[in-house]
Amino acid sequence: MLNSFSDVKKELKKKAKKKAFGHLPDLLEKDKRWIYLIKEQTRQLNQNNVTRTQAYFQFYLQRPEIHWAFLGHMVSRNVGWNMTDLKGELLTKLLSDRDQKDFFSLLERGSWLIFQDVYPQFLIYDLSVRGRKEMFHLLRYFHVSTFMETMWRYFWNSGDQAALAFAMVINEQSYLEKRLIQNQHYKKTVTGTVSFKMHDFLNFNNIIFPCCTGDKREKASLTGGTLRYFTSLHERILFGKKLYSLLFQQERILAGVLKWAQEHPHTGSRKDYWPHLFNDINESFPRSLYKRRVKNCVLRKGAERLYSPPLKYAWPDTPHEKAESGDWFEDWHVLDYFHKEVSVDGGILTNYCKTIEKIELAVMAKETILLREE
Template sequence: MNYCKKGDAVLLDSLTEVKKELKKKMKKKSVCLPSLSEHDKKCIEHIKEKTRQLNQNNVTRTQAYFKFYLQYPEIHWALLGHMISRNVGWNMTDLKGELLTKLLSEKEQLAFFTFLERGSWLIFQDIYSQFLIYDLGVRRGKEMFHLLPFFHTSTFMETMWRYFWRSGDRYTLAIAMVINEQSYLEKRLIQNDRLQKNVTGTVGFKMYEFLRLNNILFPYYPGGKEQKASLVGATSRQFTSLHKRILFGKNLYSLLFQRGEILEGVLKWAHGSPHTGSRKDYWPDLFNDINESYPRALYKRRVKNCLLKKDANRLYSPPLKYAWPAASHDDRSEEDWFEDWSVMEYLKGEANFDGEILTSYCKTFETIELAVMAKEALLLREDGT
């Protein structure tokens, strides 16, 4: 580490100044770390330990995001991250649920879970330390972003946090976080050779996209009234494209924060629906966290237009704690992803997204059920020959 004297923070009041600062940082070969007081060192250890404690699994991460948003609603990404993290949890438990266990081998299930868990862990490890440094600054009445380099935070985000501290620009900070988290994952997850071989480059992953299992759902109570949850959301396309993922994140942000009735309804639903990882959390009339089906029985169509057929059992969707054990992780890479100031172009223009997802989501069930029945029929035919 290269240490230097702690100087005054750069004052950033406009995005033009942000761009100039980022261009200047790109030219530097190394990061100059400020010297630390004993209090700063204790703060760093506290932040590392608290982040470690809350980064145990998808449920602890998801709850931590929501709790932070309730404390600091100006940090919009905390709520967006909470809702996306819920979806990651549902995707994890789907792998041990009613349908995908009939389509994916145990090896494929584990590979997909490892991929989802690693990405979820990496993002939390990166973003939550930033949240705690912001919290520290608010409580002390002065910004503490000189601590960010000690957590290997991107120089891009260090610059954007300083801009937010002075401007209060909630939208720009949220989209900057979308850019940061997806860029952060690019080399560590998406371009990881081992994960490409075992997950993103497999036939199973292509099937995952074909079956439209990559839906992001935001359950909400229309009009803020507690009743059966309605759904808005979107389906991710070309997940391995960084550009597409950033645009997708912008769309999800616009859906959540640019329509007051959606934001109110999502918050109402999230308050009353603790995250377990089971899809029963939002649709208990269609999903159950107890398996009601007979083992080894051939699968029959149960769902039409997102409603159970008469006398059909609900689909099994287990809680995370029963689906997967706690996972261990290697330390993250310290490499800074920021290499090109032109990523700021993503900050321009707000997305306008209607979020209609129900028709597509309902068709997903029908497609998966047909795939399950086709596979079972093929296996029967093979056994009979």
């Protein structure tokens, strides 16, 4: 029985020595049926960023004790906004078509990988609750890390919601590390390129949580944080912990973000949260030189809103190759992350507004250079 954190540590120490999934025993027929149904449901919902994002939210509404489902929903919204930015008003003027496709490919692969790893975990937990019997032995048939099998069993016995959520942050970021961040193809086409370093410089790594202010006529207020080093596993894990703390340790913020999410279905367009600044219809003339339109996140007088398309008009659904096999878990010291303190203030507005203005200036600088070259 995994009733305490010391029990978790003992079990993970044993598993770290084995360093393998081991032989998978034969299954009962009813277990085989469950595995088929879970795989099929996961496949159907893993079509694109909008279907994934909605699936996380629906699961959270059914099982609100699984905090990561809502955190995952809100982060997945941000991934969708980043995807459509690539076809929006500003980045189409900064990035080549090739760069746009490569950046999208990185975001889409990461989004797809996480969903196909995490959603079967949700469905197996739901199956366990409905049957009043834990079914976490099924996780290994979905190549879920042995680390998570331990953490799900600990949660089942202890009810420690925060520990499970943070375990999922560690798991998902570690799962992505070799498959995406250290993948040679993505290093060559995205994370090692000049465009990506510019992406980092311009602070595109803002994660924002829109929050209802109480008055429907008012624009959503924003809280969130900025990830400084996207390619650092250590930084991504700590950033995930910060975002989790921001959402779930302040009731007022959780209630406001949840209310906003319920009232605004995810489309991928930034118009979802700020229709005063963004529009899903392009209002500007395609060949005209860009002039600054935004100051302190407010449109300048007479300026058109920034184009931010819905995902379905920006990118087609993408077929994916099967996920790479292997368990990332090798060292029980990942548990040290549970004890690391993070500071959270949620102040994102100033940084976010400056980001938009920086990108506008970069667009104008590029157009000036191109004019001089003509």
